[in-house]
Amino acid sequence: MRAADEVAGDGGGAAEPGVLELGLPAPVRADGLPRRVRIHEVGARDGLQNEKAVVPTAVKAEFVHRLADAGLGTVEATSFVRPSWVPQLADAAELMPLLADLAGRDPAVRLPVLVPNERGLERALDLGVREIAVFGSATESFARANLNRTVAQSLEMFEPVVARAGQEGLAVRGYLSMCFGDPWEGPVPPAQVAAVARRLYAMGCTELSLGDTIGVATPGQVAALLDELTGSDGPIPVERLAVHFHDTYGQALANTLAALQRGVTVVDASAGGLGGCPYAKSATGNLATEDLVWMLDGLGIDTGVDLDRLSATSVWMAEQLGRPSPSRTVRALTHREQ
Numbered sequence: 001m002r003a004a005d006e007v008a009g010d011g012g013g014a015a016e017p018g019v020l021e022l023g024l025p026a027p028v029r030a031d032g033l034p035r036r037v038r039i040h041e042v043g044a045r046d047g048l049q050n051e052k053a054v055v056p057t058a059v060k061a062e063f064v065h066r067l068a069d070a071g072l073g074t075v076e077a078t079s080f081v082r083p084s085w086v087p088q089l090a091d092a093a094e095l096m097p098l099l100a101d102l103a104g105r106d107p108a109v110r111l112p113v114l115v116p117n118e119r120g121l122e123r124a125l126d127l128g129v130r131e132i133a134v135f136g137s138a139t140e141s142f143a144r145a146n147l148n149r150t151v152a153q154s155l156e157m158f159e160p161v162v163a164r165a166g167q168e169g170l171a172v173r174g175y176l177s178m179c180f181g182d183p184w185e186g187p188v189p190p191a192q193v194a195a196v197a198r199r200l201y202a203m204g205c206t207e208l209s210l211g212d213t214i215g216v217a218t219p220g221q222v223a224a225l226l227d228e229l230t231g232s233d234g235p236i237p238v239e240r241l242a243v244h245f246h247d248t249y250g251q252a253l254a255n256t257l258a259a260l261q262r263g264v265t266v267v268d269a270s271a272g273g274l275g276g277c278p279y280a281k282s283a284t285g286n287l288a289t290e291d292l293v294w295m296l297d298g299l300g301i302d303t304g305v306d307l308d309r310l311s312a313t314s315v316w317m318a319e320q321l322g323r324p325s326p327s328r329t330v331r332a333l334t335h336r337e338q
């Protein structure tokens with residue numbers, strides 16, 4: 001039942017009051033924020049890899065196309081980890097050819113893929129991948145849980161991957177997990193994160209994504225970590241830094257704003273809020289791309305994303321998965337159809 005119908009009783013012709021009728025926030029610029037933000041969309045990889053029911057390859061291909069059509073210029077497509085580790089993404093080699101038209105667009109849609117090791121990189125190169133990501137950890141506990149290695153061993157594993165990717169002219173994103181808190185170790189000191197980040201940067205990563213994997217960060221911590229990373233002791237240029245927040249405690253947008261105020265212009269988000277973290281108990285997942293775009297639109301920051309098209313895509317994906325999107329913006333924009 002449409003809410004407007006209940007009120008007006010005339011088949012939905014009456015206008016609902018307020019912002020929902022506008023569909024978009026009225027932009028008001030704030031000082032000290034970037035003019036443009038590049039959203040690194042992770043729904044198809046980070047989002048789906050936490051879904052138990054395997055999504056058909058054709059549905060994934062349509063999802064990525066819809067995301068690109070909504071204006072997302074960077075869509076992380078899949079992962080070349082061993083299929084037995086992440087069965088959901090075992091179809092990477094079948095999926096990538098279905099996305100070839102996107103790489104041929106002008107401008108080309110960037111389609112990074114996760115690779116764990118040299119074998120994964122070779123598989124990705126064979127399929128014409130131009131951009132990869134490696135998945136590191138700021139803490140020993142998570143490195144052991146997720147990679148079955150120490151932090152040092154995982155960096156040794158990445159080194160030849162990043163070197164080879166560099167020789168091939170590929171962009172390489174280094175993910176850094178547990179940058180703020182770790183479920184086994186508690187708060188993570190900025191200097192500890194910075195030590196791993198600097199290793200990844202020095203070995204040739206072209207971008208580092210700072211992950212709040214269990215969603216415990218608050219804005220002061222975000223500012224402190226960014227100050228540590230861009231500070232005088234082996235600074236990493238802020239242009240090379242991205243942020244990856246989870247909304248477990250409702251802090252993802254506040255943390256994003258803190259990062260923007262420190263000059264970060266690349267923000268990770270997942271359409272419809274897809275995906276959680278298996279190591280966070282309540283596992284409210286990734287920052288929803290729609291929630292992010294709503295805030296950035298409101299701040300007059302250009303993202304190139306059409307919020308209505310993106311929201312419709314997330315509603316469609318939620319139907320494929322059989323449950324509603326957790327994104328508040330998706331719900332607010334589409335409640336009349338639900």
Ligand code: MG
Nearest residue numbers: 046244246286
């Ligand atoms: Mg995530």
